[in-house]
Amino acid sequence: MTRKLSRTALFLAILIGSIFSASYAQTGDAPKDKKDPKTWHDEGLYFYNASDANSPFLLIDPSMPNGSKSGGYGQRVAQSTSLGFAKTKTEARLSGGTSKTIIPTKTPTFYFYFKADNLSPKQFALVRLIAKKHDRLMVTGSQNAYGSSQGIDEKQMVDFTYEKVSDGIFKVFTKEPLHQDEYCFYYIGKAESPFAGGFYDFSISVE
Secondary structure, eight states: OHHHHHHHHHHHHHHHHHHHHHHHHHTTOSOOOTTSTTSOOSSEEEEEOTTOSSOOEEEOOOBOOOOEEEOOHHHHHHHHHTTTOSOEEEEEEEESSSOSOEEOOSSOEEEEEOSSTTOOGGGEEEEEOEEOSSEEEEEEEEEETTEEEESOOGGGEEOEEEEEEETTEEEEEESSOOOSSEEEEEEOOSSOOTTTTOEEEEEEOOO
């Protein structure tokens, strides 16, 4: 009788354990695959390389500008000879002629992960930077004797689109292939954000 009861108890224990394991998996509490873009990652902007089976995510670290410059000798001369109509441009500058973040494709896919509900990719601009020998530039405004304007030069803006994957997760991609050049995502939203002020820069380099 005792032996029969013990077998029954063992069977019930195995059955309960199986039910618990199945329920655990269905609730989504099981460990997630960090190589899956639908899985939450640390907040940030990432390049997703599907062809890299071992490490498909590359975090795009922000760079901070090393200063800004308003105009130059040539622009000052132009203003003086045009009765003030010529415009002086204000530029933000990043150190180095190329980014440390290298992306080896002209058709990159990005994933943005946001903790805040009020953030989305539409609050960012994708900018093609003006690459010089020792730095990279983004025009942030212009002025002349009769007025001024603030904002990124439209000639440097690059169109992109995005899809919402789930709460806080967005898939981002460009509408056209990118040129081999220097780029950055720049936060242009009005709300306070941990992304404000950072240049999420990268270089498109294809052999």
